[in-house]
Amino acid sequence: MSNPFFVFSLVFGSAVCAGLVARGLRQPAFLGHVLVGLAAGYWGLMRGDEVNRLLEVLSSAGVMLLLFLVGLEMNVGEVKKMGGRAVMTGLGQIVITTIIFAVFLINFGLGLSQSLFLGASLAFSSTIIVVKLLSEKHDLMSLSGKMAVALLLIQDLAAIVLLIVFGGGLSGGLFLLFIKILLLVGLTALMSRKIMPKILHRLARSMDELILFSLAWCFVLAAVIASPLFGLSLEIGGFLAGLALSGSFEHVQIATKIKPIRDFFLTIFFVGLGLNIKLDGSMVPFAIFLSMVVVLIKPIIVWLLMRLFGFKQRVAFGTGLMMGQISEFSFIMVGIGARAGFLSSSNVSLVSLVGLITMVVSGYLIIDKEGVFRVLKPVLGFIWKDTSKSDPLPAELSDHIILFGCHRMGRSVMVHLLKSREKILIVDFDPEVVEKLKNEGANVIYADASDTDVYDQLGLSKAKMVISTLKDIKDNLVMLSEINKRKSKVSIVVDAESVEDAVDLYKAGATYVIFPHFVGGLHLGDLVRKGVFLGILSLMLLINLLKRNVYDPKLGINVLLIGRNGMGVISIRAESGVTGQMRLPDNLSISIESNGADYLVEAIYKIGSPVSDPLNSARRSVGQALGIVISGVVAAPVDFGVDGFVQSLIGVATKTNLSLIDRYLLFKDFNEKLRNKASLSFSLPKNVIDFSDEPDGKKIGKLNPAIFVWSKNQWVVDEVLSETAEVTVVNASGKDGKARLVARQIESAGVRVIDILVAKKGSDNSCFLLGNIKAHPKTAGFLTNSFLCEQNEGLDLNDFIDHDVKSDLVVILGKQS
Template structure:
């Protein structure tokens, strides 16, 4: 027992020190955890008994996927349903086939090649959701598309796991039994979500401690149930999260479970590092290079093309593809199943572990430098805009003088849009969500579909005669681009831009912005003004309430949702 405490303590201390160093030099945290594992394991051999750490890391995967399941908002995925379905199904099919032949090309058997195909086909729900949440992009347009694709992949991963188990003793009866078990589990999840959990959690919510214990119990109960029926405990935890997601207490549950999740997640990434050895790298180098190329280059490009085919422009397609340039934690579970039933040996295991470590680490850097990468690749990426043309004329530009340019309509932009209508201003809207643009065209509202940082889009707008530009896009590079090009064409135009960080806002003021919108601060300012009105006339509250209810109904029709307050670091969509 003392040895376990010593090992965990050493891991946490070392991980904290290296994570601190990573933050000081502005590097991502996940590679710091992997480096911790490499140092404590294969380099200095401080921790030799990895079995306990490995077990705890598996619990980490379960908790991470439990929280991911709770945070999935199916209603938010409706508007990106086509992109998510096409991206998920076609990408998995194509990458599985490509991965299979890549495995065969480096001398693997057909069954080993199947595992390589599965390795390159799936992306990491756990890692991507964590990073998107950390950088506040979980609720952006590309964030919702990524989440939808990952949801489709997760369903296919569950099917793959059950199929692989049946391959060990394949028969029509075993396959039928696996299918029957899967249907039974889906029915149990639905029953728990709609009939059992609402009552149980309503009682548990009366006590903060009982709510926490009940949620943890639900996680372990589903994990145990799935394990008994020959499915992964991680999938069981994920299913428990989905069953809890629609409850009104889900936000509070996530807040309570997050600390446990982060602790076990650290152990998971450290355990990955411990499994990396120089010998394994040397022996599998040719295969690693080929498979790594498929995951980091071919898969993102395929997803970009598929996203463009559903009508989204290059910026959204690029962000979606880059987010999925890694292998999945499910790959580790799949390879464990493969080893237990004798499908694969140490070589494929080493390839899976090393590819997972390296691609997850690379993903952290792809997110960190995504804007710079986009700027470098912007010209070649223009090919995606040609693909995204659906034959529709996604713009409505009336031949009259325009006073205001509004960039981004979702949420913050919608309130500004309504105010501009009330003021009877002549304005035009630019947005890269095709669904929003179609709605505006139907309403005969002047609009253009596209990315404002695209010179072709900017050239369609008469900047010289504009009096006001308002951008609700919280992207520093985009804001700087708007300020630079607008000032060049019209030095007198008033420019509003948006930021989420105080440092970013101050920088944008230095660049020439007239006002920087900070959405998280606007709520407090609005309430303070409301308090002044109530003090003068209490009846004004009734009028404000009725107007607010009317606006909420309109937003509901447009598919707007307020970002979940379960994580105050999340990025709101504009």
């Protein structure tokens, strides 16, 4: 075909469709892309120097963006959480696999350096395939799933190191390369911690500017690093560019927006990969043979290493089986080697074919890994039998509870049982969990629920109850079968993920089946009925608004909550010029009626009946959820005069620029005034909103403020409703779609949104919360909040104050100016 654009579009569209088909077959999409490229090459499409140059540029951009996102989402701190066994297993597998494949390839006529290079390429496994299949099987949180993810992370880190070395060291000068790498890593760390977070924070007001800057940063830095000055590859430049941005709060938003762009370029990369595969009669049989070696050798190496480090048969085998394919990094590495002239096109074709075959074969093995284990279990037991012994258990077990699984849910069950002074016998197959429990003095057996011999050690005939928190229904069915074989009458409580699983478990003899998600929903509903939920709901709403980039650092954001029995405002602003903080006494509980005063501090406003013990309540509902310290709560049970006392109160406000001596004197005076009154409280305004006529004839409503003292990184979201069941969301922000977005977030918290309202005439005539800076001789930066609304042309707040709505709670979204 003479029209290159038409050919490119046809091939690209076919690749996208093939990727969708591959996903439908539970395979990664890029397998379909490679096959389309293979077909295009077979039929002679997309040939010519111009097409090849275009493919090379676009493919490099795709890989560069892939590594940019790897750097952006890289969390090296996760390696510290893996434990020594995982790190040693991961590194040992890479080294041993590389050596074995290098020796194997040397015997087939390749040189030493090329064999080591290809051996290293084949040592890595596919994060995309393993994580995708584990997610579909809901197996990510199993011990074998967590170990597999840990090994893959170690492999990714090792692959990045090798890409840096291979990308800049193939032509020699390793010492100079080492110096360059140290320099680049140091500069990247400096940019990530000190410079880039500030730049991105300023750009975060506009998502478009943030993404454009991030892409420009990636391309420019990659081009500089690939220049003769550094002599590294574009891919490494992309990784370092992402690493430099990873220390910012905005890195999650950047990654989310750039992934579709990356996928476009990566599709072209894999099409080009398939396009360059050159098949001949001798290569295909060798590729199939090498693929079978990969599928067998890598799992065996991981299995042996994990058995050596004390893991049980089943965990070691399951983790090893997931490593039986090669990685996306394998394609990138051989591509770099080919561009450097270090590898031939036939080497690239060989690795590409091996990748296709191993990904397909291992994918189906992972899907049925439990069935594969049951078939091979006798062989594995013959090669390496479990010989580990548990610590001696009490000679006489009676009236005890047997707990299978002691991670997350199981740990919570154990804690509650111990508080009730129950005797517990724990069965777990995670060696680190078992070691931790032994150090705590618990009775624990290191075993798998599928190990039939272990049930004779549990004292089932004298046990009070068996509780299983295991997620795999097959494990629970084995457990039920073994208990029934011993004709035990013990009560058995098991965990299920679906109604179908629960039916099977009841048929197998379970006494009671629980659904963790359902139990969590009941607990959440109980919190709602007790009136504790509004603080949590407000917090979730606030966090989600911040994540969605609605918050403007200069303008701030306000959320007004109006309920049948109370009202609240959450306000956030950027702070500046705060040089000191002071903690107020825990027994302070204060609210002041004062219209038009010049010393008001931005606050949470509250009307209605005060909650009992509001300080501790706020600490529970918000302080624990956020990990912050709550320094005070607004409450107003009785009238009390404020003249004279307010002057001292303002002097000790936590936002202050007073000297330490002045603050100490004021704080001392403040405490003396509290000696006779453990809790100071004042009356709230009778009217929530006062309307007044402006010179232009418009009616302006002003919200009567209460006072609340707060400090940097500390705020209170107090419960203002006795019940919260249904919500109405009102959009007074002038931004389309915000109310629907917030409604979805509220509903995700388990609260029903029954209505979504919009201001009648848009942003010009809507209600907003305005912040006006007020000065006081002893303070700086205090703010007064007033709620302004054009009564006739915008929202009439009296409708909500008079509860002329069907819901229990009204959420009004406003913006500040």
